[in-house]
Amino acid sequence: MVELASLVTAALANAVPLALAGIGEALLERSGRVNLGVEGLMAIGAAVGVLAGIHLGSPYLALLGSGIAAAMLSLLYVVPVILMGADQIVAGLALFFAGTALADLVGSATGGAPAPPLDGSPRDPIAASTLALAAGAMVLLYRSWLGVEIRAMGESEEYAVARGLRVPLIQGGLAVAAAFLAGVAGAYMALALHNGRWYSGITAGWGWIALGLVILGYWSPAGVLLASLLTGALLASRTLLAAYGVNEALADMAPYLAVLAALLAMSLVAGRRVRPPAMVWRRE
């Protein structure tokens, strides 16, 4: 039972950064843009989070600082792509590489010292905030006119421009907001999942996983939250599987296989009713 309780706790802690980054990206993609640089933004968030934590002493100020740093870095994506029409795939990948490299620079300044950690338990206010974020994003997307505007431009940018929707403003705003959340997610990984210590490669590809969760959650904030919980649990169960004597490499693979299966099930069940934003993913 103790094992199960700790598994649940770990699953929830894992789900928080995935959901933070995933929900931000889901909103951005709903408006018709993809930012592939989530991993880079999380990396800079992790490094800034630890450094800021060491100097400021408060993990919450550290999270805030990480969000701001990632939001500023995201201008590398926003300015060329949204304001100047550059290719979003290339810019997103550039952001990933730039963020990762910059994170190593910032992170090495921590000298391996620990920042005051977050406990990463479900009682953590960040976990509650993540829930609130998902609920708020649902209301924004489906109950507000701003949400209608976001979904509209994600369906056809051509019509959106013709009809005078505020395409660059909203896409730019969402890109910056999503980057803020990704930065917080990265800092949360370092402060809650890794005891406040930074090391190179700390985000371990979770930014890429968050991108996948947007698809698994079918571009819905609630869906992304559920997908994050599922993936968080699967990632946590790796140690459990290993404890039961499953080959370690196979145990590492398990979460991804399970996500693939879930993706398949999703498209069979919901594929006909829910549709991804056409500007992001055309399915004919």
Add this chain to the structure above:
Amino acid sequence: MEPLLEARGIWKVYPNGVEANRGVDVELYPGQVYALLGENGAGKTTLVKILSGVEKPTRGMIRLGRGPAPSSPLQAQRAGVYMVPQHPTLFPNLTVLEDIGLALRMAGIKVSREGARRLIRDASARYGLTVDPDARIEGLGVGERQRVEVLKGILVGRRVLFLDEPSTHMTPGEVDTLVSLARRLAGEGRAIVYITHRIEEALAVADKVLVMRRGRLVATLDREEASRDKVLAAMFGRIPGRPKPASTRPGGEVLRVEDLWVPSPHGGWAIRGVSLKVRAGEVLGVAGIAGNGQRELVEAIVGLTKPRRGKILLNGIDIGGLPPQARMRMGLAVVPEERLGWAVAPGLSVCLNTALPLLARNGSPLLLRRSYAKMLAGKVVREARVKTSGLDQPVETLSGGNIQRLVVGRELAAGPRVVVAMNPAAGLDYNGASMVESMLLETAARGAGVLLIDEDLDLLARVSSRIVVLSRGTLTGEFTPPYDVEAIGRAMTMG
């Protein structure tokens, strides 16, 4: 009385060098319906886009009441100026309520969801435009989408409402309803600008008829003084003559269809045992109401659909099992109903769209000789009188009429033995339609057989050597000139 909208000396030169508007002056007064007429490419749509703030004029002055020009569609909408586009620009993933509500919000009309629902319900009851506010746009047909657009126009365009070729997707009955709706809206104190190239519709709807030609406003006629001939004269600078029907004696048989059965994609049969012959030098017209198997007949002859039974012979050779390309190489030319995507690749240049299909008929070329391609394309563009700014212009930027001229010109330039054309003049203005008619007749005169499947009975009666009627997948009558249009009409509802 002061005009609601006033424009002086509007010039618009597009980056590709096309001068779409060349010094247009216009004043719009409340309570008036203006019909804006002109052939394709005369500059009607450009003018309206400028007046509704969608595009900026290269030079010229616009005033809205006492205020300055709208510099964006939003500003125009906030001032109560709105354009209902020719093709609906609704977001498929939204509901009717969301789409209209979004437009209202953009126009500065702050409404809640329920407020928008009430506005939609009231307006749709008041003007007889039935829409379900909670329906998803993607589930609506073209007619319903147009209704949503008109409703939106009524709600947003409280002062000046532009209707850009609103009858494009409408049946004659719906057009009558729209005409009386436009008059009623004007009666409520708006200025309505009704863009069309159908003269009868313009005369029915308008208080004033504005005629554009080559970027200029060439005539402003009051309803009383406007007549068909006057309008035609203003549109074209002369009254165009109609082509004469094919008079050559038909030669040998070039296309024979024998007992053709084609299944319908919706189950059952789309074509049920059709047999017909086309001889060299004749135009065989196929009359009928859309949806009675016309599309399937064309697809079977072209090779896009496999018939379940029956034979198709081209010059006596059974082509039933051949792919479309092989049929083209054997002398079959096709003018399809849908131009973009079917007949042309929208993003490619005029030159490639013309030359590649021609070259491909003699086996696909390994290397493209640009000069040769340009020569081929230039010839077609000249002969079909396609208006372009150059051979490098992307086809999608041509007007609808010009695209069709290009397609017809190209298909006929291949020197075909058989031409299959489906509604080739649909959506074209008077001049464009006449041009297409003469080109088909000329092809027949040169010795090809033409199979013309068209919904326009008048057109068929003008050009066909014989007419057969297709109804519910079978041929229900064959007629020879002089045509008894009523009898043909009766045959169209039999079967």
